[in-house]
Amino acid sequence: MAVSSNDVKMKSAGIGIALTVNGRAHRLELDPRTSLLDALRELLHLTGAKKGCDHGQCGACTVLVNGRRINSCLTLAVMHEDDDIVTIEGLGKPEALHPLQAAFVERDAFQCGYCTPGQICSAIGMLAEARAGWPSHATVDVAAEGTTLTGAEIRERMSGNICRCAAYPNIVAAIRDIVEGVHR
Amino acid sequence: MIGQALNRVDGPLKVGGRAAYAYEHWEAGQPLYGFIAGATIGKGRITKIDIARAERSPGVRLVLTHRNAPEQNAPDFSITSQYSRAFPVLNGPEIHYYGEPVALVVAETFEQARAAARLVDVEYAAEAGHYDFAARQNNAYAPKKVNAGLPTDSAVGDFDAGFAGAAVKVDQRYSTPYYFSQAMEPHAAMAVWNGDDLTIYVTDQILAEGRTCVASTLRIDLQRVHLISPYIGGGFGSKLGLHHEAILAALAAREVKQPVKVAMTRQQIFHLVGPRPTTSQRVRLGAGKDGRLVAIGHDVTMYTNPEWEYAEQTAATTRSLYAAPNRLTRHRLTPLDRQRGEDVRAPGEAPGLLAVESAMDELAYALGIDPVELRIRNEPARDPERDVPFSDRRLVECLREGARRFGWEERPVSPASRRDGRWLVGYGMAAAIRMHFQGTAKVRVRIGRDGIAVVQSDMTDLGTGTYTILTQVAADALGLPIERVRIEIGKSDFPESSGSGGSWGAANSSIALHRACKALREKIEHSAGEPGDLEAEGEVAGMWKEPAYQAYSIHTYGAHFAEVGVDADTAEIRLRRMLGVFAVGRALNAKTTRSQLIGGMTWGVSAALHEEAVVDTRTGAFVNRDLAEYLVPVNADIPDLDAIVLDGFDDKANVLGAKGLGELGICGAGAAVANAVFNATGVRVRDFPITLDKVLPGLPLAEA
Structure with missing residues (x-):
């Protein structure tokens, strides 16, 4: 459920997509080579999801996409048009933990x-x-x-x-x- | 307060994903992205490097190679600590090891930098290099010292005569592979120049050494370098020093006048960060029929980089572990054309005890004596080589308590004698020992009108629990609730410590903080009720200046007990349960102490069963350079594993009675597992790791 919208454009932009991250709608203009992990970390500054291996071998980048866990380094951001993504930052805050x-x-x-x-x-x-x-x-x-x-x-x-x-x-x-x- | 199982004070930030690691700082604005291109030969020189295509690639702002990289200082090898030396990069056409950086490509996005790095066109004249440790072992030499400044060799009594005359002998060779720390956070740095001042967000265990390295490499004033490392995603020794990422980021950021960040890929870490040296070890134990050792010999050969000499103290704990009148330990180095070796958790002790504690098990079977009892019979009254008293030796207590809790008396006494369905079941045990080190540290504590105590030091927390234990020490010494203590560490501008390494960080910084708090209390008492900002500093000296460290042998101890199952048909090995009992002086936090110890024990399990970096002997490249092929334990590999800490206080070690324990858990742990595999199968594998192909040929034939 979108509560507000946020547009972020990458320097090597090419493709625009819309998705929801932690309940917030985003329109991203990004390089089609960008992994979902790098989009979260480098565009949205949601660095809770970690890059440990970038090859789907360690699981540090795991996020929830439409309720299912995936390695966000193994999927391109452009494949997630309209998807609902939850990262660690969306689960709870340090003062109100899940x-x-x-x-x-x-x-x-x-x-x-x-x-x-x-x-x-x-x-x-x-x-x-x-x-x-x-x-x-x-x-x-x-x-x-x-x-x-x-x-x-x-x-x-x-x-x-x-x-x-x-x-x-x-x-x-x-x-x-x-x-x-x-x-x- | 000290010793309590306080939850990590940085826990909520970490589980909330809000703790910022080196690559995750945004306060300096949008950085550019650097990507390293590495050499595809192991030795030789670059004959041509064409960067035109890379430079034309979209978004590229800089391509740094040896042809345009600024001149940097060469390392001064007379500086003992390799992590304080200059670390020049891209400083010539010569290639010294596979994967050595040949270019850094800097672009506006990570994707652009990565793509352009592949467009750097390099031609090489490859030379024949030495990459095969087994083939080069006869070219070994004796270094002047080994790691931590320990002696290369030691001799007591007459080993040859003592061993020759022993009634029962073990004389075996053991080999250990290249192991890597492979912390979850890759080595990363973001460099930001502000005039002549350089700030680098790094992932670094010892900031004072890192700062010296950067200043020396770049030929700038030490005071101009500011390292920031508030959270470290694991280190285990691999981040004692900085690597190419930090120097490259600094060089590039100065050129482009913008922040630049560089992270190694997981694959690059295998070639740019040093491994634990592969070793070949000969262990000779001679004993009487009563099991008392008359001779202990431990000869170690390992690889070293030809320039950056590095020798793990593999036989050092052998000098203190068991009594015997005749003793001999030696370390030798074989130069190979690969990256420098570096500290990996329990440098030397981990592979050394893998061998020695396997050999003790072999001796126990040769004698028909319970392996626990054999160790107790060889308990020394004084340190057997230094001839000084022990400060707080409690190995026998650990052995007895561990045996009792684990149910050691239920063990299968003869090898390959117990079946549980398709599993051959075996029990194994081993002793743990590690030297306790003390290094210099300064800590400042300040209390303001708000009643909040702020603790500052360049100390680091790589998951060890520094934030939490310092909170406890300050709260205890100042009589404050923990909510009124704030810990600020991980900045090189703060008072200098020896950082985190060698398991000394907790004790060093806690003692210095304890003293700072004591001094602050005196100031408060003398301030006569006039509230204001007050501050005080506390300090601890290095062990070489502390008389107690000359007068006593100061170690930590433990005993590991493991049960494994080995599939009777396939030789698949599964750990079933494991227990460690440890004596570490006073534990500063029961919860983080246990976590450190079970973590170390798990490393022992994988040193015995999983981890091995395999060399392509044509180029020196590690062929299994990722986390799918370099096997580290996953959750399913570690079923039931626990650590117990005996209550204690080592009053010789320091005023808090605390000793280091981050590395103790791995010491001996692998041997307990290896000995359990032997007990399960009757197959003794001396070439680690113990994989099923090495066990399968010797498995007992199934009954028809």
Whole structure:
């Protein structure tokens, strides 16, 4: 839902697109080679989404596009006409954190913080996938109704997001807090 | 307050995506974008470089090559710390290593710079280089010192005679590959000139050294260089110094009179940032039938860049870990035509303990003694090579507590004796040890009329928790609630510290802050109720000036216990659970301490099972130069892993009783996993990492 509109034009502009980021409508004039990640970071200055590898191998750039998690470095911005994009900045603010962000702080689910926005966006996308009944490699019975997010399921489904500080046990604990309804 | 599990004070900023890293500062306006073009040979010279097409490419503002790059200072190799030396770039047609920058293309957008960098046309005269460590090992030499100024060799008693006369012997060679830190945030810098003043937003663990490097390289006054690094997306040693990105950004920004930012691509990091040197290690252990060591020998050979000599202290902890009357340690270097080696988390200790703690396991099986008991039997009363008392040695406690908590008595005693469905199950353990270092640091604290204490230092926080522990130390010393403490670090203009490295940052800066707060309290008491701005500075001296560091052997300790499953048919290895118990003196924050330790342990797991940068011996290039092929652990690789810290206080180390622990977790962790693989399968792999192809041929045949 658009609350206001914002036009940004890139120096090597070529193509205009309209999209919504964190509830705000944007018209961007941009180089067709620009990844969604670079459009967010360099045009809109939403640097919460991180560039870790630019090849879809680390997950630091994960954002939500129409509710689904994607590696924003692996998709061109021009492919997202009319899409609704949510970045870490749209989930919560430092003074009013999303419950999962608060759980990450409480569980110390990060150290350097560079992969963290991607981990959190990825976890939100992952929880939606689990609610929708999507199985994973760790699912014992893929034909069964519903998904129980065991530790093994969470670890498997979060393995597209590398944390070199290796806060993995804490990331799983933070996500489990949300799954189990522990509110902080 | 000190020691409590306070949540990270910078946590909300980080989880909110609002902490600005080096490439993410906008206060200086819209920058131009620099993109590095790297050499496609490993050694030789540029014979022709044509930049015409790149220069004509849309948006391009500058193409910097060796032909138009300003002259820079050459490094002074008499400066001990490599990170303080000048670091010239594009300073000639010679190519010293694969990927070395041959051009920087600066354009209005990232896309334009990246595209134009591919249009730089370079021709080379390639020369034969040395890239193959295994083939060049016989060309090794002895450096004058190894890292941290430690001695190259050590000898006590008569090793040869002691080893020859030992009843039970282990004499094995172990090899470790090139490992990389690969922090999540790529090396990046944004340079902004304001007259003669240069501000660089960097990702740098030690700002004072980075500043010296920049000033020296560019031949400008040290006071004109201002480094800003409030948040660092991981470092693990790879950001102890600055690299090409910072110098190139500074050179280019001066030319175009506009801010320029440069980030390495993930692939470039593999060639422009130094790896942990690949090693070949021979470990010789001689023991009596009772398991008591009579001789310990540790010989290490590793690669070095021919000019930028770098030797990890691989055998240094071997000098202190176990008792034995006859001892020998040696480090040797083999020059290869590749980038300089650099510190990677627990330099030396990590690969050294991988070998030594594997060898101790081999000795335990040769003797038929419980590996935990073998280590306890070799506990020294004094530091065995320095012949000084230990300040606070608690290895045996760690071993016993770890064994109890882990259920070590339930282990399969003979190798390949336990099955769980398709999995062969094994237990392994290893000891952890790391030297504690102390470096110089200054910290300033100021309190204003608003009652807010502001702490300033050029100290850094690369995820280690500096913001949080300094908050705790200041709140504790000043009797303030944490909301009234503000930490300002990561600026080179602030009082100088030794930054973050060698696990010394937390103790250094905490002690200096503690003293600053004490001095401030005295000033407040003497100010006779007249409220106003008051400030004080605190300082800590380097360990070389502290008598306690001469009089005592000051280390941290731990014990790792691991359980693995190895697929009986495919040899796929999965960690099942792991526990570490550590003695680190006083932990400044229970939460961030545990995080550091489990992070380090995870690095040990991947050093044993995953990580390896593979060399193309024709050019020296690393063939698996990305995060899909250079395997670091993902969440699914780390099931159940925990770290326990024993309550403690090392009163010899410093006034707060705290010691460094950022690197302790990795020390020995890999060996515990490797030993568990042996226990599961009966296959001993000495060529790390332990991949399934090395285990599969030796797997026990399945019962019919």
